[in-house]
Amino acid sequence: MGSFKGHIVPGTLFLVVGLWHIWCSLVRYASNPKTFRVRVWNPVPGFGGRVKYLELYVIAVGAFFDLCIEFLYSTHLKIFVIGVLNPSHMNDFEHSGMLLMFFIFGIIALLSEKTSFLPLPEGALCFIVSAAFTAEYLLFYFHSTTHKGLEGYYHLILVLLIVLCITSTIAGAIMPTSFPADLCSGIAITLQGLWFYQTAFTLYGPMMPDGCRLKGNEISCGSTGHEVYGELLANFQLFVQVFGVLVGVTGAYIYAEQKFGRPTLVSSSAPEGS
Known part of the structure; x- marks a missing residue:
């Protein structure tokens, strides 16, 4: 059994990292499609390079913070009996074991x-995060x-989204120039974060069916009909999230193409003389 905070904290981490990954993937592709490469993490520009590794610090520190909550606070230090x-x-x-894997990835990537x-090459980092x-x-x-x-049922949908995260990160390692694989990874991470939020608000918050x-x-549900209604509602919630993310990605790509896209160079040739 989980809790509202137990889903919101990891959901926030996945959501922030996923949205940042989507945006950076779109900007890098719009800037120069021919030189596009898959990245398992993306540097933060500006501030003289002082926040370049902010994403990795968010992953490592966030995972460690949540790890402490699960292993120390939630257990009330009654670890052994x-x-x-x-x-x-x-x-x-x-x-805690799950969060430890993401913490290890953050530390390895920083090193x-x-x-x-x-x-380590980018492909190796992709395999490490896929292991997490x-x-x-x-x-x-x-x-x-x-x-x-x-x-x-809500956790089954979460498992399917995690499988999408695994598949997309492995695809990024195998196809290091694939824009769809890199973008799909960001979308999968974002959807996982949103579903953590949805689970928190539905099962432990004000949106209980x-x-x-x-x-x-x-x-517990009063009848089979109520349980089926709750599952159908979960399907609809997932559809809304997928649709919303895809619409957001489309809008972000249009903006990135206009702001960062390289103008098409049209070479004209002189007509041949007769």
């Missing part, structure tokens, strides 16, 4: 970019907390 991991907080330990100790997404997938697929009913309620640590 009779010499073994506290079985009452296995859910928190699993979340690779800022030092000479661990120089894979750990997240395994967490939600083999969760110690059994997600059933409406809660299980009619006939369903949060009781104790379980979400």
